[in-house]
Amino acid sequence: MTASGQHAPELRAAARHLGRRRFLTGTGAAAALAFATNLPTAGVAGAAELDAARVAADPFTLGVASGDPQPTSVLLWTRLAPSPYEENGGLPARRVTVHWELAHDARFRRVARRGTAVAHPEFNHAVHVQVDHLDEGRVYYYRFRTGRWTSGTGRTRTAPSAYGRVGSLTLAAVSCQAYHDGYFTALKHLADDDVDVVFHLGDYLYEYAVNSAGGARKYTDRVLPDVFNRETLTLDDYRRRYALYKSDPDLRAAHAAHPFVVTWDDHETENNYADDIPENDVPPEEFLLRRASAYRAYWENQPLRRPQRPSGPDMRLYRRLGWGRLAQFDILDTRQYRSDQAYGDGAHVPGPETLDPKRTITGATQERWLIDGWRRSRALWNVVPQQVTFSQRKFDLNPVAKVSMDAWDGYVASRNRVLAGAKAAGVDNLMVLTGDVHVGYAFDIKADFDDPSSRTVGTEIVATSVASGKDGAEKPANWDTYMRANPHLKFYNGRRGYVTVRLGREEARADFKTVAAVTTPGAPLRVAASFRTAAGEPGLHPA
Incomplete structure (x- = not known):
């Protein structure tokens, strides 16, 4: 029986007690559950205070970040870790006072707000500062200080007034940054790009082992510790893995340059998990403990x-942001609440289970939240940043083609309900932002994907990976098959990179930006293709 069965409430309650100690793996169910039950509850500071003057090395090695911009509020993040690969980041288990500043200028001559926050060891000395009562729709600069150390400067912004008539917004969408598959060159270019906000669509990190040479990076000037050469399972594992990723200068630069809006997919926890069902055959209580660790480390290391903030193995990540009357963003979580994949996780011919109306990729509560939000929306563009491919994607030319059981094709009833909800709500300009598949796609979303002549009801823009899949190919081997099998597919490219979307009053424009290589650093950026879709007239056209 999975954790969704008879013992789910007890297992979830036990996992909520997950504290800063390691949880057990590879143990029997009773032992793991007893261990979880006895863990201290996190979030109540009981540690003594550390004199910041005693922090002997730079604690801001993991950079700074901001996220989820609102009209009068920003969220600022950092994490203290003078020795990021060591336990607790090289700090003692004591709380540390951190000073922060938010200014109108990069030299901090005109400080708008300042204050202090406490970095608690219970949260691995992460700092989340919500700064309120700010001006709408403007750029700010921020930094942190503790002892004699000052962080680098970050740049962020507030959203426009909820009732403002905004002329345009430029967003970037990124996903899938497997450290062991290559350099984050795309993020270096993104840091220099002129965008208002970045949407990270999942697979921020991977749970797989990273060898001493950094995998495909083939380091010759450093040796990564053995602690990374195993799959992430424990809270300490996930925390260290975030430290590894955030030690990358290109990732730090992108965070410092732009506010991020993040959501996860599977690899932040485990490949292809579905709700409380793991990829492999392990006891459900062990997986819930692992999920609690992964979710805890995710929150600690993101500008959320x-x-x-999670409660054990549960975390409300779906949420709504606005950009004046121009755009509403409904950020989804298609991993935590989904039904188990039909017929396994991979490609399969659709069958009765695929079409079962009781199966869901969002869960009933999130689905209602999405559709109710559309009913109340007054935005010109309704944008849905989420994880897995929404549009139909046939893998072959057979009369009944195989499709992905892990994407919305494996949850047809969910997709149909969402599209019916958009139609009933009068959504004229639906745009779905997607990651996951390590390629760039541009889809017309059809009222009936099996009828190419049916009405186009929206647009799906799929961001390729930052590094996952290594260098990739401009034209993958299955390019011709995919383009013939899916007439609503307007673009397909297998290089690494990201996509920018400019939303305007008259139209939206998507630019697919790619690099030729990630297994060697420094590749230049090029625009592989550009498309536009007119407001009120869904459908992609070359720009």
């Missing part, structure tokens, strides 16, 4: 607000 307090409502997103």
